Amino acid sequence: MEIGAPRIGSCSKEHQKIYKEWFDVADSDNDGRVTGNNAINFLSMSNLSRQELKQVWAIADSKRQGYLGFKEFVIAMQLVSLVQDGNELSHDILKGDVDFENVKPPKMEGLDELIQKKKDPSNSSKPDSNGNSPRQASITTQWFSSKPSKRYLSNVTSIQDGLKKLYTRKLKPLEVTYCFNDFVSPLLTNSDFDAKPMVMLLGQYSTGKTTFIKHMLKCSYPGAHIGPEPTTDRFVVVMSGTDERSVPGNTIAVHADMPFTGLNSFGTAFLSKFECSQMPHPLLEHITFVDTPGVLSGEKQRTQRAYDFTGVTAWFAAKCDLILLLFDPHKLDISDEFKRVIYSLRGHDDKIRVVLNKADQVDTQQLMRIYGALMWSLGKVLNTPEVVRVYIGSFNEKPVNEGFTGPIGKALFEKEQEDLLTDLKDIPKKACDRRINEFVKRARAAKIHAYIVGHLKKEMPTFIGKAKTQQRLADNLEEEFVKRILIEQKED
Numbered sequence: 001m002e003i004g005a006p007r008i009g010s011c012s013k014e015h016q017k018i019y020k021e022w023f024d025v026a027d028s029d030n031d032g033r034v035t036g037n038n039a040i041n042f043l044s045m046s047n048l049s050r051q052e053l054k055q056v057w058a059i060a061d062s063k064r065q066g067y068l069g070f071k072e073f074v075i076a077m078q079l080v081s082l083v084q085d086g087n088e089l090s091h092d093i094l095k096g097d098v099d100f101e102n103v104k105p106p107k108m109e110g111l112d113e114l115i116q117k118k119k120d121p122s123n124s125s126k127p128d129s130n131g132n133s134p135r136q137a138s139i140t141t142q143w144f145s146s147k148p149s150k151r152y153l154s155n156v157t158s159i160q161d162g163l164k165k166l167y168t169r170k171l172k173p174l175e176v177t178y179c180f181n182d183f184v185s186p187l188l189t190n191s192d193f194d195a196k197p198m199v200m201l202l203g204q205y206s207t208g209k210t211t212f213i214k215h216m217l218k219c220s221y222p223g224a225h226i227g228p229e230p231t232t233d234r235f236v237v238v239m240s241g242t243d244e245r246s247v248p249g250n251t252i253a254v255h256a257d258m259p260f261t262g263l264n265s266f267g268t269a270f271l272s273k274f275e276c277s278q279m280p281h282p283l284l285e286h287i288t289f290v291d292t293p294g295v296l297s298g299e300k301q302r303t304q305r306a307y308d309f310t311g312v313t314a315w316f317a318a319k320c321d322l323i324l325l326l327f328d329p330h331k332l333d334i335s336d337e338f339k340r341v342i343y344s345l346r347g348h349d350d351k352i353r354v355v356l357n358k359a360d361q362v363d364t365q366q367l368m369r370i371y372g373a374l375m376w377s378l379g380k381v382l383n384t385p386e387v388v389r390v391y392i393g394s395f396n397e398k399p400v401n402e403g404f405t406g407p408i409g410k411a412l413f414e415k416e417q418e419d420l421l422t423d424l425k426d427i428p429k430k431a432c433d434r435r436i437n438e439f440v441k442r443a444r445a446a447k448i449h450a451y452i453v454g455h456l457k458k459e460m461p462t463f464i465g466k467a468k469t470q471q472r473l474a475d476n477l478e479e480e481f482v483k484r485i486l487i488e489q490k491e492d
Contacts, residue, residue, distance in 0.1 A: 011101055011103070012102070015103075019077055020070070022042075022073075022108070022111065022115075024118070025114050026039065033067040033069060033158065034067060035066070036066070039057065039076075040053075042108075043076070043080065045108040045109050046109075048083055052089060057076070059075070059079060060075045063428050063429060063431065064159070064432040066162075066432075078103045081103050081104055081106040082098070084106050163439050164190060167439070171442070180445075180450075184449060185262070185445075188442075191258055191261075194259075195288070196286065196431075197288070197427045198319055198320040199287055199424070200290040200292065200320045201213070201292060201324045202313065202326065203328075204294050204327075206294065206331075207331060207357055207358075208326060208357040210291055212324075212357065213238055214396075215395045216283065216289070217238075217283060218397075221277045221279055223277045234249075234293060235275075235290065236275055237274075237288060237289070238289040238291060240280065240284035240288075241280065242280060244278070246277050247276040249263070249270070249273070249275050250268070252274070253271055258276075262315060266312055267307060269306040269307045270312060273306075287427060290320065292313070293309075296335065309341070314345070317345050317348045317351070320351060324353050325355065327354065328357060328358050329361055330361075332370065332377055334378075342381050349382070349386075352388060353389050353390075353423065354374075354389065356374060356390055356391070357393065357394065358394055360394040360400045360409070361394075371390070371392065374390065375390070391416045391417075391420045393417045394413060400413050452481065455480065456473055459480070460473075
């Protein structure tokens with residue numbers, strides 16, 4: 001099954017109309033989302049067990065957003081219907097031969113009465129035996145109840161919304177006070193939290209980065225150029241859009257709905273080498289690809305780029321969910337620029353995957369030696385005790401060259417390609433966890449930055465000798481940090 005094209009969730013127009021009416025009932029606050037409490041109340045009408053409802057929620061909310069949109073709600077209803085018909089619920093059911101378009105809506109006990117009440121609100125506003133309306137009774141209950149009113153509690157309808165609120169109320173004021181955005185990373189915007197998961201491709205020129213993206217999309221994208229020479233001379237973000245078009249970098253960098261405003265700090269020289277390719281595609285509704293210029297090697301390294309290539313790569317690495325380092329069997333050397341790029345990825349080791357592309361251009365014996373040489377080269381650059389995951393294959397639209405690889409090599413490439421596809425499929429599911437992880441890392445970095453700046457500020461004199469003290473502190477930063485740590489230990 002391809003990413004972005006699940007059969008589950010598709011239904012007839014008649015069923016879609018029914019589910020829309022049900023969704024409006026479940027979405028009590030009319031914000032287009034069915035959150036946990038509303039979902040519990042609504043799904044309990046199906047009379048399924050708690051464990052079965054847990055499984056329904058886990059499969060429907062596969063992206064772990066913490067809420068169900070209309071599409072996810074339809075999936076949940078179809079799953080409930082399947083369980084009521086005696087089917088066993090599991091993730092494998094998505095890969096089965098179930099005709100989801102013809103799955104009948106489930107039986108929901110008491111739902112018709114709720115729909116009728118919503119259509120005829122006059123029934124719900126009739127006064128009780130004491131002459132009080134239900135609204136007045138509820139207000140009176142709130143006044144004399146020992147439980148705190150829910151309107152005073154800070155509720156969020158998704159994890160993204162929760163992170164946004166946490167950042168705006170807690171972390172952003174700290175960053176602004178201690179100028180974290182000037183020293184470390186620009187301030188975050190709402191688009192940074194709402195952005196789709198990103199996959200960045202890095203490698204020397206002609207290692208198949210652009211071809212890899214075309215292979216995943218099964219088609220070309222606006223601005224794609226392929227050739228043996230360094231054809232991609234710019235950073236290209238391939239993302240979902242209503243129509244096919246290329247948008248210049250200067251426009252994208254000031255777009256409030258795009259998560260690329262932080263790239264303004266790299267100047268116009270970089271923005272002129274940055275563009276966004278938009279096109280309607282089911283895969284791009286879940287993942288955004290970042291195609292990068294080929295890393296220079298040999299004599300070409302002497303040609304200086306007009307912008308901070310390593311800095312831009314590090315910026316994207318912090319935003320991306322997966323980083324693919326592509327190698328060619330005939331280009332295993334790691335140039336000085338490539339070393340700097342790989343060093344800039346430190347701190348994001350869990351995101352890195354290595355792809356040995358075009359592996360069908362050599363026979364099995366040569367491939368074994370090339371694999372060993374690649375691991376040896378990477379071992380000198382990636383200073384980690386763990387072995388990095390290397391995928392071997394030929395990721396293009398052409399069939400595998402069995403003349404070189406033989407039947408064993410073809411089977412190996414197919415398994416490796418399947419493993420890589422599985423890794424890519426898991427990205428949307430893990431995106432929420434990744435955002436939380438990145439938020440925690442940023443919060444810790446901001447806290448450390450605040451401690452350092454606060455300590456240096458305390459050491460500065462009030463009136464005389466500011467310049468000398470500033471220079472002394474700058475020259476002995478390491479000693480000052482040790483001093484600060486000793487002070488904290490004594491306080492503890």
